[in-house]
Amino acid sequence: MMQIRNSSSRWGAGAQLLHWLMALGIATAMGLGWVMVNLPMGALKFQLYAVHKSLGITLLALVMLRLVWRWLNTTPPLPGQLPRHERWLAHGAHRALYALMLLMPLSGYVINSAANFPLNVFGLVQIPNLTPESEALGEWASRIHLALFWGFVLVLAGHIGGALRHHFILRDDILRRMLPGRSPR
Amino acid sequence: MRSYPVLALALGLAAMPALAADRWQIQHPDSRLGFEATQQGGQFEGHFADYSAQMRFSADDLANSGFDVRIDMTSVDTGSGQRDNALPDKPWFHTEVFPEARYVTREIRRTDDGYEAVGDLTIRDNTHEVILPFTWQVDGDTAMMDGSVVIDRTRFGVGQGEWQDPQVAGHDVEVIVDLTLDRVAD
Numbered sequence: 306m307m308q309i310r311n312s313s314s315r316w317g318a319g320a321q322l323l324h325w326l327m328a329l330g331i332a333t334a335m336g337l338g339w340v341m342v343n344l345p346m347g348a349l350k351f352q353l354y355a356v357h358k359s360l361g362i363t364l365l366a367l368v369m370l371r372l373v374w375r376w377l378n379t380t381p382p383l384p385g386q387l388p389r390h391e392r393w394l395a396h397g398a399h400r401a402l403y404a405l406m407l408l409m410p411l412s413g414y415v416i417n418s419a420a421n422f423p424l425n426v427f428g429l430v431q432i433p434n435l436t437p438e439s440e441a442l443g444e445w446a447s448r449i450h451l452a453l454f455w456g457f458v459l460v461l462a463g464h465i466g467g468a469l470r471h472h473f474i475l476r477d478d479i480l481r482r483m484l485p486g487r488s489p490r
Numbered sequence: 491m492r493s494y495p496v497l498a499l500a501l502g503l504a505a506m507p508a509l510a511a512d513r514w515q516i517q518h519p520d521s522r523l524g525f526e527a528t529q530q531g532g533q534f535e536g537h538f539a540d541y542s543a544q545m546r547f548s549a550d551d552l553a554n555s556g557f558d559v560r561i562d563m564t565s566v567d568t569g570s571g572q573r574d575n576a577l578p579d580k581p582w583f584h585t586e587v588f589p590e591a592r593y594v595t596r597e598i599r600r601t602d603d604g605y606e607a608v609g610d611l612t613i614r615d616n617t618h619e620v621i622l623p624f625t626w627q628v629d630g631d632t633a634m635m636d637g638s639v640v641i642d643r644t645r646f647g648v649g650q651g652e653w654q655d656p657q658v659a660g661h662d663v664e665v666i667v668d669l670t671l672d673r674v675a676d
């Protein structure tokens with residue numbers, strides 16, 4: 306039985322659940338975002354927008370929970386044999402990912418707020434808008450939302466590439482300690 | 491003794507039935523003709539800035555009471571530039587052809603909670619009966635009228651084509667009348 310909290314050698318069930326739930330959610334939000342903006346006007350477009358926004362707000366809540374959980378837990382350190390620049394790169398990528406996980410949904414929330422559109426998360430709760438109505442602000446937020454998307458793609462490529470390199474080439478426990486099941490050797 | 495004929499006249503007038511209910515004028519700064527609707531499942535509010543009405547109302551002369559309201563559909567304001575640019579367009583109000591909506595009452599009835607107006611609402615040349623429950627409180631020469639009624643926008647052809655989808659924009663729209671009126675001498 307895996308423990309809920311992190312240990313010094315692996316991520317606990319709490320951190321793993323948040324990691325993979327968010328990975329799935331972010332991939333879905335990106336896919337939805339890309340598809341919906343390219344759809345012609347129509348019911349499907351609006352439905353996808355609604356799901357995209359609801360999912361994005363859920364991810365914003367999850368990343369805050371995740372930061373709290375990270376703060377309450379020990380973080381399993383990277384293996385000592387890792388070269389300095391790789392360690393620096395990995396930490397940098399993780400910081401960037403947290404920043405993106407916060408700023409991506411926040412910028413989307415600002416697009417919606419600046420349009421003064423109502424936002425009802427999955428038909429469950431209506432959340433208030435963050436900003437006054439402003440066309441100029443909406444345009445800026447929209448540009449930032451798109452730029453962050455490309456930033457996300459870039460950092461994720463490094464993050465996923467790094468994890469796979471550790472698993473298949475360096476054959477260490479880096480990926481396994483974020484996976485359920487066997488304890489790392 | 492000189493005032494006796496005047497008194498007699500006053501008493502005589504009071505005993506006579508009123509010829510028509512009182513006439514009232516809307517005090518626009520203290521009044522609001524608003525609505526609540528939904529977009530992608532989220533609620534928003536709007537109002538019409540320009541509207542005018544001929545209003546006659548006396549609680550003791552409902553038979554001669556009645557409203558005739560004209561609403562300038564181009565004056566819609568929902569606090570969102572994107573929405574307010576879209577609403578006058580063809581699928582929604584189509585204000586180029588139908589600049590005005592109108593509500594004309596046929597009857598005003600007393601209810602347990604106040605009154606209700608039975609009238610014809612016309613939007614985009616579609617006319618349907620709408621029964622508006624309301625309260626009417628008089629304080630001196632001022633009256634407050636409060637009422638609201640839910641209408642189905644699609645019956646009036648508002649929001650056509652892809653906008654008919656209730657997930658895009660809900661069919662139910664609550665119209666909210668909140669008026670302050672001054673009594674006017676006939």
Ligand code: HEM
Pocket residue numbers: 331334335336337338339342357358359360361362364406409410411412413414415416417424446447448450451454
């Ligand atoms: C992790 C969360 C999110 C991700 C990964 C994400 C991703 C994306 C992507 C890839 C696009 C297409 C970009 C484009 O082509 O312009 C997009 C567009 C959009 N997103 Fe998000 N999004 C997220 C959260 C949100 C949230 C929370 C909202 C609103 C509350 C939102 C509102 C929008 C809107 C309105 C667009 C339309 C494009 C625009 O107007 O610029 N997004 N999103």
